[in-house]
Amino acid sequence: MNRNRIVIDIQDVVKTYEEGRxxxxxxxxxxxxxxxxxxxxxxxxxxxSTLIHLIAALDRPDSGRIAVNGVDLARMGDLSRYxxxxxxxxxxxxxxxxxxxxxxxxxxxxxxxxxxxxxxxxKAQRLLEAVGLGDRASTPPTxxxxxxxxxxxxxxxxxxxxxxxxxxxxxxxxxxxxxxxVLDLLRSIQRERGVTLVLVTHDLRIAGSAExxxxxxxxxxxxxGVTSTEAGP
Amino acid sequence: xxxxMLIFRNLLRQRIRTLLTxxxxxxxxxxxxxxxxxxxxxxxxxxxxLHAGGADFAxxxxxxxxxxxxxxxxxxxxxxxxYPEVDHAIGVLMAFSRAGSNPYFVQLxxxxxxxxxxxxxxxxxxxxxxxxxxxxxxxxxxxxxxxKELGDTVELKDxxxxxxxxxxxxxxxxxxxxxxPLATVQEYERKxxxxxxxxxKARPGTDLDELTARIEEAHPELATLRTISDYGDVDQxxxxxxxxNLAISFLAVFIGGIGVxxxxxxxxxxxxxxxxxxxxxxxxxxxxxxxxxxxxILLCLIxxxxxxxxxxxxxxxxxxxxxxxxxxxxxYTPEVFIRGLVVGVAVALLGAxxxxxxxxxxxxxxxxxxx
Numbered sequence: 001m002n003r004n005r006i007v008i009d010i011q012d013v014v015k016t017y018e019e020g021r022x023x024x025x026x027x028x029x030x031x032x033x034x035x036x037x038x039x040x041x042x043x044x045x046x047x048x049s050t051l052i053h054l055i056a057a058l059d060r061p062d063s064g065r066i067a068v069n070g071v072d073l074a075r076m077g078d079l080s081r082y083x084x085x086x087x088x089x090x091x092x093x094x095x096x097x098x099x100x101x102x103x104x105x106x107x108x109x110x111x112x113x114x115x116x117x118x119x120x121x122x123k124a125q126r127l128l129e130a131v132g133l134g135d136r137a138s139t140p141p142t143x144x145x146x147x148x149x150x151x152x153x154x155x156x157x158x159x160x161x162x163x164x165x166x167x168x169x170x171x172x173x174x175x176x177x178x179x180x181x182v183l184d185l186l187r188s189i190q191r192e193r194g195v196t197l198v199l200v201t202h203d204l205r206i207a208g209s210a211e212x213x214x215x216x217x218x219x220x221x222x223x224x225g226v227t228s229t230e231a232g233p
Numbered sequence: 234x235x236x237x238m239l240i241f242r243n244l245l246r247q248r249i250r251t252l253l254t255x256x257x258x259x260x261x262x263x264x265x266x267x268x269x270x271x272x273x274x275x276x277x278x279x280x281x282x283l284h285a286g287g288a289d290f291a292x293x294x295x296x297x298x299x300x301x302x303x304x305x306x307x308x309x310x311x312x313x314x315x316y317p318e319v320d321h322a323i324g325v326l327m328a329f330s331r332a333g334s335n336p337y338f339v340q341l342x343x344x345x346x347x348x349x350x351x352x353x354x355x356x357x358x359x360x361x362x363x364x365x366x367x368x369x370x371x372x373x374x375x376x377x378x379x380x381k382e383l384g385d386t387v388e389l390k391d392x393x394x395x396x397x398x399x400x401x402x403x404x405x406x407x408x409x410x411x412x413x414p415l416a417t418v419q420e421y422e423r424k425x426x427x428x429x430x431x432x433x434k435a436r437p438g439t440d441l442d443e444l445t446a447r448i449e450e451a452h453p454e455l456a457t458l459r460t461i462s463d464y465g466d467v468d469q470x471x472x473x474x475x476x477x478n479l480a481i482s483f484l485a486v487f488i489g490g491i492g493v494x495x496x497x498x499x500x501x502x503x504x505x506x507x508x509x510x511x512x513x514x515x516x517x518x519x520x521x522x523x524x525x526x527x528x529x530i531l532l533c534l535i536x537x538x539x540x541x542x543x544x545x546x547x548x549x550x551x552x553x554x555x556x557x558x559x560x561x562x563x564x565y566t567p568e569v570f571i572r573g574l575v576v577g578v579a580v581a582l583l584g585a586x587x588x589x590x591x592x593x594x595x596x597x598x599x600x601x602x603x604x
Contacts (some may be wrong), residue, residue, distance in 0.1 A: 034568055058513055058598040083597075084515020095510040095601070104234045107512040117235050156514065 001035045001194045007164065008032040008055060008196070013064030015050050015219075024050040025061070026080045026219030034163075037197045038225075039192050039210035048200045052166050055198065056087050068164070071220040084112040088157030088195075090186075092169035093151060094140040102128060103137035109159040127155040130183055147178030154185060158193075165189065167199045171206060183209060239370040240527040247500070254496040255536045258580055261485035262573045263547060268478045269569035270548045274561050275459050276471055281404040283458045286323065286351035288432035289441055292448065295456040298469055301327055305428040309455065311433055313448065318439040321350040324428035326418045330390055331381025332411075333379045335555040339410025340389065342418025350434065353412065358383045358398030366417045369394035372408035373401040378555045387411070390421040409559030459575075482572070486579045489533070493584025497529050508592050509600025518593045525592050529585030530578060537577030541570050 008031065009130055015025040025047045032038050040048045053059050057079040066073045068086060076082055089095075106124040115123065128134050131151040133144075139148050151169060157165060167186060171179030183206055190197040199210060204222045207213045215223035234242075244251045282300070283291045286516035292313060293303040305324065314322035332338035343351060346363035353360070353370070361368045369387055371379070376399050381387055387394045394413065401408055419425050435444060458464060465472045472557050501508070508521060548563045 014366070056513070058601070059596070077285050078517075080512070080515050080517040082515075083513060087515075089513055095513065097507055097510070099242060100234070100239075104239075107234060108511065109516075111236060111520060112515045112517065120234075162513070 003033055003035050005034045006031045007025070007034045007069055008198070009065075009067040009070075010051070010055070011065045011067075013054065013061045013066060015047070015054060015059070015061050023219050025054070025064075027064070028216070028219060028221050030214060030221045030224055032196060032198060034195050035196055037187065037191075037211040038199070038210075038214055039207035039212070040198065040200045040216060041202060041204060041207045042216035044202065046216040048202075048216050049168050050106065050214070050219075052168050052198060054202050055164075056089050056166050057082055058089075080112070084109060084160055084166055086162055088159075088162040088165045090150070090153050090157050090165070090167040091171045092172040094158070096139065096149060098142055101140055102133060102144065102155075105141065105152060106155045106159055107205045109156060113160050123159070125153070127158055128152070130158075130189075131155045145178070145184045146174050147181055150174060150178070150182050151185060154182070154189070158189065160195075163195055165195045165197045167197070169201055171201070171203070179206070236523075237481070237527070240524060240531055243500070244531060248265065250496060250499070254492055255532055255539065256534050258489045258536025259538075259540035259543060261489040261580070262537045262577055263543040265478075265482050265485050265576050266541050266544035266569055266573040267547050268474075268481055269469050270544060270563050270565060271561065272365065272471070272474045272478050273566055273569055274323050274564045275474065276464075277564055278404075278560055278562070279464050280461045281438065282406055282430075283460075283464065285325075285402070285404060285407055286353065286432050287434065288323070288351075289435045289439075290433050290445060290457055290459040291593060292431040292455050292457050293429070293431060295398050295454055295571060300464075301329065301429065302472075303426070305431055306429075307456075308425050309433055310428060312452065313455075316444065316448070318435050318444050319433055320436045321347070321432075321434045323347040323351055323432045323434075323568050324415070324424065325430050325432065326415060326424060327429040328418050328422050328425065330599075331390060332375075332387065333555070335378055335409075335559060336416045337559065338375065338389075339406060339559060340418055341407070341410060341412045342415040342422075343412055344415045348412075351432070353400045353402060354514065356399045356401050359397070360398060361412070361414055362397070366414055367394050368397045368414065369460075370398045370400055370412040371396050373399055374405070374408045375410050375560060378409070378558070385565055389413075392417075392421065405558075405562040406560060410430055482576055485574055486533065486583060489536075489576075489580035490583035493529055493533065493580055493582075493586060496532070497585050497588035498591070500528065501525065501592045505600050508595050509597050509602075512595065512597035513601060522589050522593050525589040526582070526585050529589075530581040533577040533581035534574075536573050536580075540577070541573050544573070546557050 010030040013025050013028045016023050028051055042048050054061050057073050103124045106127050107120045110120045127138055128137050131154055133148060133151055153193060174182060186197060186208050201207050212225040214221055214225050294305060297303040310322055310324045313319060325341050328340040329337045348360045356373060361370060371381060379387060381396050383396055383399060385396050387396060390577060393580050436442060448455060448457055551557050
């Protein structure tokens with residue numbers, strides 16, 4: 001891992017909704033390095049979630065450029081493959097399928113990874129054990145607590161071993177204890193797996209646990225922050 | 234979980250809706266398969282008619298709307314019999330009238346002398362006596378329906394006939410009816426000197442194609458009948474049934490397709506957010522398409538299997554009617570079930586097309602935000 005290498009390069013990105021009436025991003029620019037833990041903060045409507053959705057290629061910017069590992073997403077032919085292999089997503093509201101068990105949910109992204117049924121099953125079990133839910137593999141999300149659901153969602157996000165983990169208000173719907181547990185889990189995953197973690201939060205206390213805090217306002221990055229290594233001793 | 238199981242589990246989410254849709258499809262498939270079985274079986278019966286008595290081919294009046302309307306004369310019988318390749322030409326007159334509970338009891342008028350050349354295996358009794366006018370041979374099924382045995386009497390057309398023999402040819406049409414002296418049938422049908430069909434047995438080694446072509450060339454008013462495709466020359470019934478079968482199949486596809494589309498559109502609408510999640514975690518459009526089409530095809534296959542079973546039950550059930558048993562011996566060929574399956578898959582594809590396209594075109598972010 002090269003912690004000086006820029007893996008996400010966002011240049012002057014503009015994104016509007018409702019035929020240009022709502023400006024979600026208004027020339028946002030930001031670089032994120034490999035293995036970094038970056039928290040993006042700002043008031044509601046400042047564009048932080050939109051930015052993370054664009055990095056995840058769930059949507060396309062009106063203008064500007066987003067490059068991941070040097071490849072412009074706008075020029076990428078197969079965004080599904082990018083989403084399946086390069087990005088793990090954790091949302092505020094867990095995105096689990098209610099009719100499937102926790103293990104079956106974790107296997108959902110793996111259908112695109114051409115793993116055998118047995119490999120998918122074993123890997124899902126390993127991931128659930130990694131998030132502390134090895135004994136809840138056959139439980140459907142409806143019978144899990146909010147914190148447990150979010151941990152299953154994290155296991156799901158890691159299903160295809162993505163180098164980039166994007167979390168949009170992952171503790172927003174949790175009580176403080178469960179939120180702390182989820183945050184600890186994300187931090188340990190970032191450290192142990194060396195993934196780049198971009199976390200969107202409006203909670204400055206949670207943002208404080210990141211290596212770098214990026215502040216947004218009115219669709220722009222107003223403070224890109226500095227990492228602990230850049231800040232020096 | 235295997236991908237197939239994921240598709241199956243999705244169908245189980247709305248069990249009642251899935252059940253009702255599958256039931257709706259199965260009724261369409263029942264109609265298609267049952268009609269296919271009936272049509273196929275009637276064709277088999279019709280083909281048997283053409284080769285009754287072990288004949289190489291039959292001759293009828295060209296252009297008849299119905300086989301029973303075919304009218305042939307003694308001169309025509311003599312002309313056919315005169316061909317050197319013809320070993321035997323046997324004229325028969327068909328009649329239908331009520332007997333017992335069967336309103337269309339088949340009666341075949343035949344010269345008693347011709348019976349020795351007309352393969353009618355007797356189970357008991359004897360053939361019609363020469364010159365006898367009040368004797369009758371009953372087919373095994375006909376005797377069973379009428380509850381008659383050897384030596385009993387049968388009332389037909391206000392006449393009383395004595396059962397002198399019971400036969401079984403294996404032809405449902407012959408076995409469900411009776412054979413009587415030709416002159417008697419001609420008399421009560423008021424068709425003196427007339428026949429419905431001429432059965433021809435050719436001499437061994439005869440080129441039947443050449444012989445039938447020559448007969449038709451010399452007698453344009455005659456139609457030689459060797460196969461079921463020739464049958465349409467003297468009876469449009471089978472062709473009409475084929476056309477009805479095709480029309481009903483199309484109708485079943487259309488109506489079934491609307492039902493499936495309704496179900497699948499609802500399923501896709503309800504799961505809009507889920508499709509967004511699947512796209513967000515990297516599912517390609519092709520896999521989403523596979524899932525929606527897979528659900529639809531599985532639904533229709535369930536309908537096709539249930540429909541085929543119902544069709545078998547239905548076609549067995551209609552045999553309780555004696556009149557049906559006289560004409561129909563259901564044959565369950567692979568083709569009719571394959572047709573049901575093809576209709577099922579066509580319904581699935583037609584019904585899933587729009588919802589599948591809708592699911593595939595969903596923007597991941599819009600779908601995730603969908604409430």
